[in-house]
Amino acid sequence: MKKTIIAGLLAAAANFATAGTVLVVVSDQDKLNLQDGKVMQTGFFLNELMEPVQTFIAAGHTVVFATPSGKAPSADQKSDDVSFFGGNEKARQESKALLATLKLTAKTGSPAISLAQVKKIGYEKFDAVFVPGGHIPMQDLLKNKDLGELLTNFHNNSKTTGLTCHGTIALLSTVPDAHGYVAKLEAGQRPQPSQWIYKDYKMTAFTNEEEEQAKGFLNGGHMKLFPQDGLVAAGANFVEAKAWSENVVEDRELISGQNPQSAKAVALAMVKKLARP
Numbered sequence: 522m523k524k525t526i527i528a529g530l531l532a533a534a535a536n537f538a539t540a541g542t543v544l545v546v547v548s549d550q551d552k553l554n555l556q557d558g559k560v561m562q563t564g565f566f567l568n569e570l571m572e573p574v575q576t577f578i579a580a581g582h583t584v585v586f587a588t589p590s591g592k593a594p595s596a597d598q599k600s601d602d603v604s605f606f607g608g609n610e611k612a613r614q615e616s617k618a619l620l621a622t623l624k625l626t627a628k629t630g631s632p633a634i635s636l637a638q639v640k641k642i643g644y645e646k647f648d649a650v651f652v653p654g655g656h657i658p659m660q661d662l663l664k665n666k667d668l669g670e671l672l673t674n675f676h677n678n679s680k681t682t683g684l685t686c687h688g689t690i691a692l693l694s695t696v697p698d699a700h701g702y703v704a705k706l707e708a709g710q711r712p713q714p715s716q717w718i719y720k721d722y723k724m725t726a727f728t729n730e731e732e733e734q735a736k737g738f739l740n741g742g743h744m745k746l747f748p749q750d751g752l753v754a755a756g757a758n759f760v761e762a763k764a765w766s767e768n769v770v771e772d773r774e775l776i777s778g779q780n781p782q783s784a785k786a787v788a789l790a791m792v793k794k795l796a797r798p
Contacts (some may be wrong), residue, residue: 522613522794526719529688532667534623534769535549535586535756537651539784540583540616540793541580541581541582541583541648541649542584542585542646542647542649542652543577543582543584543585543647543648543651543672543673543791543795544581544585544587544639544647544649544650544651545570545573545574545577545585545586545587545647545651545653546587546588546636546650546651546652546662546668546671547565547570547586547587547588547594547652547653547786548564548565548588548589548595548655548657548658548660548661548662549588549590549591549592549593549633549661549795550559550594550595550657550660550661551563551564551657552726553656553657553659553660553662553744554660554738554742555557555742555743555744555745556734556742556744556745557742557743559741559742559743560655561738561739561740562596563582563595563597563599563655563656563657563756564594564596564597564598564655564782565594565595565596565597565600565653565654565655565657566596566597566600566605566614566653566654566655566686566784566798567597567600567601567604567613567616567617567620567691568600568605568606568613568616568779568781568784568785569604569653569654569655569685569688569784570596570620570621570653570655570784571602571617571649572606572612572784572785572788572789573653573683573784573785573787574619574783574793575615575616575619575792576788576789576792577651577788577792579634580792580795580796582649582792584634584720585634585639585647586588586623586625586633586634587634587635587636587638587639588633588634588636589633589635589636589661589662589665589667589668590635590688591629591633591634591635591637591638591763592631592633592781593625593626593627593628593633594631594633594657595626595657595680596620596655597655597656597657599738600626601613601617601653605781607782609654618673620672620781622725625704632747635642635667635711636668636671637667638663640670641665641670641680644671644674644675644678644711645678647680648680648681648683648700648795649680649681649682649683649791649794649795650671650675650680650682650683651683651684651787651788651791652683652684652685652688652689652691653684653685653686653688653784654684654686654687654688654689654727654780654781654784655686655687655688656687656728656738656739656744657687658662658687658688658690658691658746659687659690659717659744659746659748660794660797662688662691662694663690663691663694663699663703663751664693664699664702664703665691665694665699666699667693667710667719667778668694669689669694669695669696669699671672672691672692672695672718673718675774676718676719676774677711679773679774680774680794681774681776681791681794682774682775682776683775683776683777683778683779683782683788683790683791684726684775684776684777684789685778685779685783685784685786686726686748686780686781687726687727687765687776687778687779687781688726688778689724689725689726689727689746689752690726690751690752690754692719692724692755692757693710693751693752693755695714695717695718695719696714696717696755697714697715697716700739701753702714702732702754702755703746706746706751706754707745707746711750711754712754712756713758714755715754717755717756718788719753719755719757719775720756721756721757721758721769722757722758723757723758723760723761723771723772724752724757724758724772724775724777725759725760725761725762725768725769725770725777725778725779725783726748726749726752726759726773726779727747727748727749727780728761728764728779728780729747729750730748730761731764731779731780732746732747732748732749733746733767734764735780740777749761758772761777762778762779764780765780765782766779766780766782767780767782767783767786768780768783769786769790771790776790776791776794
């Protein structure tokens with residue numbers, strides 16, 4: 522199945538120049554390790570993934586899904602709530618229907634490919650990358666070496682890079698020895714890395730205030746690291762808006778959103794950027 526997907530992508534490469542291709546990178550984990558050995562079942566947030574995907578498709582772009590290992594991602598069941606769609610039940614149902622049609626979370630037949638396969642296809646075949654939120658990027662994407670290589674390539678080539686909510690933490694994967702650096706952050710240290718390609722970039726993510734207000738999601742547990750703290754420690758110029766309000770920050774190739782309410786706006790900003798000659 523994976524070889525068929527790759528072959529199809531390579532066969533379509535000739536069309537990539539005219540029809541933009543957005544790579545959507547999602548964690549393939551379904552549990553987040555918390556403090557004191559506690560574990561939380563989680564995954565991507567439904568609206569943070571599907572509203573942008575719908576926006577990309579509506580704009581005529583091809584969407585390719587990838588996870589670190591190529592394993593199907595999991596949705597956070599708590600995100601299947603109309604409140605995350607601004608109370609719009611129709612929007613929630615449309616997102617669920619498209620997710621089912623794509624079979625993205627299916628144990629067999631998921632279209633997700635691995636980041637190693639993305640590299641094999643060629644980073645140059647993709648016009649933009651998008652990382653949605655949900656708590657799960659805090660488990661693996663912030664220190665994934667393959668993702669760090671991909672993001673570095675996009676940065677060096679000024680290619681549109683969008684992230685939202687906890688997804689913005691994935692930018693830490695570009696720090697040298699991201700594993701070691703993240704371990705220090707999770708231990709309560711706040712060292713600045715020797716280098717970081719996004720140092721001084723304006724960006725946003727799920728804020729400390731929002732984390733405190735949403736701690737009920739953790740079922741009594743405590744996160745090892747908040748996105749805002751990690752990004753600021755690394756050297757981000759963090760831009761915070763009122764809690765739970767739409768906030769999209771653009772700086773050079775980077776477009777970031779603060780929370781679930783900002784996901785679709787990030788996608789619209791990406792589409793606008795891709796449309797520029």
